[in-house]
Amino acid sequence: MTATVAAPDKTRRLVFPFTAIVGQAEMKLALLLNVIDPKIGGVMIMGDRGTGKSTTIRALADLLPEIDVVAGDPFNSDPQDPELMSDEIREQIAQDLPITITQKKVPMVDLPLGATEDRVCGTIDIEKALSEGVKAFEPGLLAKANRGILYVDEVNLLDDHLVDVLLDSAASGWNTVEREGISIRHPARFVLVGSGNPEEGELRPQLLDRFGMHAEIHTVKEPNLRVQIVEQRAAFDQEPQLFSQKYQQEQIELQEQLIQAQKVLPEVYLDYELRLKISQVCSELDVDGLRGDIVTNRAAKALAAFEYRAVVTVDDIRRVITLCLRHRLRKDPLESIDSGYKVQKVFDRVFGLES
Template sequence: MTATLPAPAKTRRVVFPFTAIVGQEEMKLALILNVIDPKIGGVMIMGDRGTGKSTTIRALADLLPEIEVVAGDPFNSDPVDSDLMSEEVKQAIEQQLPIEIVKKKVQMVDLPLGATEDRVCGTIDIEKALAEGVKAFEPGLLAKANRGILYVDEVNLLDDHLVDVLLDSAAGGWNTVEREGISIRHPARFVMVGSGNPEEGELRPQLLDRFGMHAEIHTVKEPELRVQIVEQRAEFDGDPNAFCQKYFEEQEKLQSQIVRAQELLPQVTIDRDLQVKISEICSELDVDGLRGDIVTNRAAKALAAFEGRSEVTIEDIRRVIVLCLRHRLRKDPLENIDSGYKVEKSVARVFGLEVAE
C-alpha cells in the first residue's frame, strides 16, 4: 500500500543545537516533557528579553526525529493513526487506494503577532463550494502545525479570542471551521508554546490556566556563564556546521532518549497514594478546577519515562509540580505569578520534606 521515501537532502538553515544551550534548565525540561506527552497541554515561557526563548524552541523542533507523513497532505497526516489524519486520507485508506509516505522533520510553526483568525484556522471558499459543489478549504497555520510545535511569541499581546481558539485546538486536537452552513474539520494536535515578557503584561488567569506548564526564565547573572554563552554564539555564527558537528553525538543521544520515553510512557504508573498527595497540594493551594492535578500527574509520568523508569517517585513530582501549578494560584489579574515558593512549601508539608532554598 505504501512506499517510504528518504527525507529530502538538508536545505534548511542550520539551527543552534539544543544540547549546546547553557542554563535555562526549567524551560528545557518543560519543553522536553511536552514533546514526550503533548497532552500535558503546552508551555507558557515568561522571561526577560534576549534570554534565548526562540532559540531554544527552534532547537527543540530541530532535535526531534523525522515523522512519517502522507505525501502532499496539507495536514501532515499520520499514515496509521486515524486521529491524526485528514478526512481525504481516511477515505483513501478505507477505499484501499495507494498512498505515498514520506519522512519529514517535525514542523515548528511561528504565529505572527498580527495574524487573523482566518490565517490561523483556515478559510472556506464559499463561491467555489456553491459553484462546484466541493468543500473548497484553504488550510491555515493550525493545519500546518498538526503533529508539530506551534510557537506564539509575545502571546500576552495577542487578542484573547485568538488565544482561546489556539488553546481549544491544542486541547481537543481538532480545528473546526464553519461558514454559511459549511463545516470543515481537520486534526490539529500540536505542542503549544507561548512566550512573553512580563513587563508587557500577563495573560488573564483564565487563559493562563489553559497552559499545562509555566516556565520562568531569567538573564544569566554569573559572568563566567555569560562569557561562555557569548563565545558559543560567536563560534556558531562563524561556522554553524562545524559547531553543530561538535554536539552531534549529544543530540543523537537526547533524541533517542526522547523516542524511548515516548514508547515507555504508556507503561508508566503512579501510586494512588502519590496521586492523593498531589490533589491534597492542589486543594491546599486553592487551585481552581482539576487541570493542576491532571497536568502534574502527566508531567511526573513523562519525567519518569524520560529517565527510563516505569514508576513515578516523590522526586519526579517535586521536580515538575512548580511548573504545573505556579500559574494557577493567581486569582487577581493584577497579582504577580508566584515564584514557586508557595508550591514548594505545600509540597514540603504534604510529603514531609525540607523546603529547597
C-alpha cells in the same frame, strides 16, 4: 497499497543545537516533557527579553526525529494513526487506495502577532463550494502545525479571541472551520508554546490556566556563564557546521532518549498515595478546577519515562509540580511571596519533606 519515498535531501540552514544551550533548565525540561507527552498541554514561557526563548524552541524542533507523513497532504497526516489523519486520507485508506509515505522534519510554525483568524484556522471558498459543490478549503497555520510545535512569541499581546482558538485546538486536537453552513474539520494536534515578557502585561488568568506548564526564565547573572553563552553564540555564528558537529553525538543521544521515553510512557506507574498527595497540594493551594492535578500527574510520568524509570518517585513530582501549578494560583496583589516558593512550601509539608 502503500509506497514509501525518501524526503528530498535539501541543504537547510543550521539551527543552534539544543544540547549546547547553557542554563534555563526549567524551560528546557518543560519543553522536553511536552514532547514526550503532548497531552500535558503546552508551555507558557515568561521571561526577560534576550534570554534565548526563540533559540531554544527552534533548537527543540530541529532536535526531534523525522516523522512519517502522507506525501502531498497539507495536514501532515499520520499514515498509521486515524486520529491524526485528515478525512480525505482516512477515506483513501478505507477504500484501499494507494498512499505515498514520506518523512519530514517535525513542523515548527511561528504565529505572527498580526495574524488573522482566517490565517490561523484556514478559510472555506464559499463561491467554489456553491458553484462546484466541493468543500474548497484553504488550510491555515493550525493545519501546518499538526503533529508539530506551534510557537507564539509575545502571546500576551495576542488578541484574546485568537488565544482561545489556539488553546481550544491544542486541547481537543481538532480545528473546525464553519462558514455559511459549511463545516470542515481537520486534526490539529500540536505542542503549543507561548512566550512573553511580564513587563508587557500578564495573560488573563483563565487563558493562562489552559497552558499545561509555566516556566519562568531570568537573565543569567553569573559572569562566567554569561561569557560562556556569548562565546558559544559567536562560535556558532562564525562556523555553524563545525559548532554543530561538536554536539552531534549529544543531539543523537537526546533524540534517542525522547523516542524511548515516548515508548515507555504508557507503562509508567504513579502510585495512588502519591496521586492523593498531588491532589492535596492542589486543594491546599486553592487551585480552581482539576487541570492542575491532571497535568502534574502527566508531567511526573513523562519525567520518569525520560529517565527510563517505570515508577514515579516523590522527587519526580517535586521537580515538575511548580511548573504545573505556579500559574494557577490566585493572585493576591498584597502578597510579595513568589508563587513558585509557595507551591514548594505546600509540597514539602504535604509530602512530609519539611526540615
